[in-house]
Every structure is written in C-alpha cells, then in structure tokens.
Amino acid sequence: MARALINVPKTAKVGDIIEIKTLVSHPMETGYRVGLGGEMLPRDIIETFVCTYNGAEVFRTEFSPAVAANPYLSFHTMATETGVLEFRWEGDNNFLLVETASITVE
Amino acid sequence: MKQSETSLTRRAALTGAAASGAGLLVLRSSEPASATPEAMRAVLRTITGDAPVRKGRVQLDLPPLVENGNTVPMTVTVDSPMTARDHVTAIHVLNERNPQPYIVTVHLDHRAGKASFSTRIKLGDTQRVIGVAKMSDGSFWIGEQEVIVTIAACLETF
Numbered sequence: 318m319a320r321a322l323i324n325v326p327k328t329a330k331v332g333d334i335i336e337i338k339t340l341v342s343h344p345m346e347t348g349y350r351v352g353l354g355g356e357m358l359p360r361d362i363i364e365t366f367v368c369t370y371n372g373a374e375v376f377r378t379e380f381s382p383a384v385a386a387n388p389y390l391s392f393h394t395m396a397t398e399t400g401v402l403e404f405r406w407e408g409d410n411n412f413l414l415v416e417t418a419s420i421t422v423e
Numbered sequence: 424m425k426q427s428e429t430s431l432t433r434r435a436a437l438t439g440a441a442a443s444g445a446g447l448l449v450l451r452s453s454e455p456a457s458a459t460p461e462a463m464r465a466v467l468r469t470i471t472g473d474a475p476v477r478k479g480r481v482q483l484d485l486p487p488l489v490e491n492g493n494t495v496p497m498t499v500t501v502d503s504p505m506t507a508r509d510h511v512t513a514i515h516v517l518n519e520r521n522p523q524p525y526i527v528t529v530h531l532d533h534r535a536g537k538a539s540f541s542t543r544i545k546l547g548d549t550q551r552v553i554g555v556a557k558m559s560d561g562s563f564w565i566g567e568q569e570v571i572v573t574i575a576a577c578l579e580t581f
Contacts, residue, residue, distance in 0.1 A: 334536035347545070349522045375534050381525035383518060385494040385543035392529070395536040 323404060325418040329396035337368065337376075338391045341406055341414060347382035363388055363408035371400035380408075396422045460519040463553070470515055470555055471563045481514070481554040481566030492546040492576035501538035501556040501564070511538040513557040520550035521576075533559075545576035 324338040341363065348360025360382060368376040375394045388406075399422045406414045467476075484498040503511045510533040516526040526544050538556070546552070553567040 347522070370534075373534075375531070377530040378540075379525075379528040381523065381527060383521050383523070383526040383545050385545050389541070389543050391541040392531070393535050393537040393539060395534050397534070 321404065321406070321414060321416050323416055323418050325402055325420055327419075328421045328423065330423055331396060331398075333396045334393050335396050335420070336391060336393055337402070338389070339366075339404055340387060340389045342387055343406075343408070343412070345380075345382065345384055345386040345388060349382065361409045361412075363406050363412060365405075365407050366390060367405045368392070368394070369403045369405075370394060371398060396420065398422050459521070459524060460551075463517050463519040463524040466517055466524045467553070467555065470557075474561060474563055476555070476563045476565050478565055480564040481556045483516075483552055483554045483566050483568040485552060485568045485570050487569070487571065489546060489570055489572045491574050492548075492572040493574075494543045495546050495570070495572075496541065497544050497552075498539065498541040499554050501554075503538045503556075503558065505533050505536055505538055507533045508559070510535075510559045511556050512559055514538070514540070515555045515557075516544075517553050517555070518546065518550055519553075520548040521545070522547065526552070546570060546572045547575045548572055 320342045322340040326335050329335050343363050344361060345363065346358050346361040348358070350358045352358045362382055363380050366378045366380065367374060376392050378390065380388060400420065402418045402420060404416045406412065480502040482500045485495060489495050499514055499516060501511045501514060503509065505511065511531060513528065513530050515528045517524050518526055527542060529540055531538065549571045551567055551569050553565060556564045558564065
C-alpha cells in the first residue's frame with residue numbers, strides 16, 4: 318500500500334558526496350486533529366527512518382507529528398564502494414517499509 | 424453621483440477595517456500565549472544537559488512567510504568539516520508553538536560528507552524554529568529562524 322520514491326545516483330566515484338532523496342506515501346496523522354464526528358483522530362506517523370550502506374548505518378532520523386504528510390527527506394553520504402543502500406521506515410500501527418537501491422562506485 | 428460617493432466611502436471603510444483586522448492578527452500571533460516556548464527550552468535542556476550551547480554554525484533555511492503551515496520546506500545545514508575527528512553527530516529541530524516541541528532529529532557521522540538535510544514540516548502558528556547540532560567533541564551549536572504562518576497546520580486544534 319505504502320509506496321516510496323527513491324533517488325540515488327546510479328554511479329559515482331570513490332569519495333564523491335552523493336545526495337539521496339526519498340519520498341514515502343504516508344498520512345502522518347498527528348493525533349491532535351478532530352475528525353468529522355468530533356472524535357480525536359488517533360496518531361499514525363512514521364517514527365524512524367534508517368539508511369544503511371552495505372549494512373552500515375549512514376543516516377537515521379526520528380520523526381515527530383510535526384513532519385508533513387508523505388515525508389520527504391534529502392541527505393548526503395560519501396560513495397565508498399559498490400553496493401546496496403537500504404531504506405527502512407517504521408512507525409505506528411506496525412508500519413514497515415523497506416526499499417533498496419544499488420550504486421556502482423568506480 | 425451621490426451613490427458612487429457612498430460606495431467609495433464604503434470601500435474605504437472596508438479597506439480600513441481589513442487592514443486593522445490584519446494588524447490585530449499579527450499582534451495576536453506574536454504575543455506569548457502558551458507554555459510551549461518553555462516546553463521547547465525544557466527539551467533543549469534534556470538534549471544538551473549541562474554542556475554549553477553556542478550560537479552559530481547551524482543554518483535553518485525556511486521561508487520567512489508561509490501561506491500553508493501543513494507543508495513547509497526546510498533545509499538544515501551545519502558548518503562542519505565532517506572529518507573523522509570533527510563532525511556532526513546529531514541535529515535536532517524544535518519548535519515553540521506546535522502542540523508538541525519536536526520536529527525531527529537526525530543522526531549522522533563523518534561518512535555523510537556534508538552535514539545537511541532537507542524535509543517538509545508542519546507549523547501550527549507563527550513561531551521560532553530552532554536547530555541544535557551536536558558535534559563529535561560534545562559541543563552544541565544552535566541556529567534559529569522566525570517563520571510567519573498565515574494558514575496554520577491542524578487548524579482544528581487552534
């Protein structure tokens with residue numbers, strides 16, 4: 318159901334600082350809003366995002382309800398070796414989404 | 424002739440009323456209202472502990488005037504060489520007028536190469552957003568940005 322868009326350069330040179338962009342489809346319901354029937358809408362957010370590069374963690378975030386719906390993130394890492402980047406989002410109501418992207422480093 | 428005169432004065436009166444209304448709105452949103460600025464300071468203390476916090480090195484790029492508080496683009500950049508000996512280990516972004524003081528926290532190390540990230544946030548009111556960076560030597564640096572919000576996020580709660 319949930320879908321993610323990931324933008325990672327396909328190739329890079331050793332030592333290059335690459336920019337990674339991710340966008341994930343999620344309502345990020347704050348838990349502070351009132352629904353049409355006057356009831357409080359329960360919180361439903363992504364709590365953590367972790368990016369690993371060939372198994373080593375390179376970037377981690379903790380989200381709060383103050384992150385906009387469909388969280389967008391852009392961050393950097395240094396290209397060190399050819400391999401796989403793994404992106405993992407976890408949140409309320411057992412939300413779990415794992416995506417991967419490959420990079421060739423020359 | 425007479426009619427157009429009256430409509431002119433009516434228009435003038437309406438414009439005046441609208442202007443004063445806008446003035447009132449700005450006044451209302453800039454006066455200290457809730458305890459949330461204190462909550463933000465409390466969170467800041469739990470992050471930094473007793474370590475000194477210095478101003479600078481953290482730059483928050485947020486639009487100064489936001490029309491829609493539901494999606495506010497934000498870029499945080501920390502001035503750091505990002506070497507194994509001297510790098511940023513964490514960046515916390517906090518607010519003082521949302522229902523709760525946290526926005527986002529990122530953890531990184533020298534492998535990032537560049538201490539900068541972008542995301543989109545929600546802002547419930549005109550307020551100050553602060554960024555706190557923790558360096559590998561244990562020091563803390565702080566940067567802030569004032570944002571004017573015309574349509575707040577989660578309006579139902581305000």
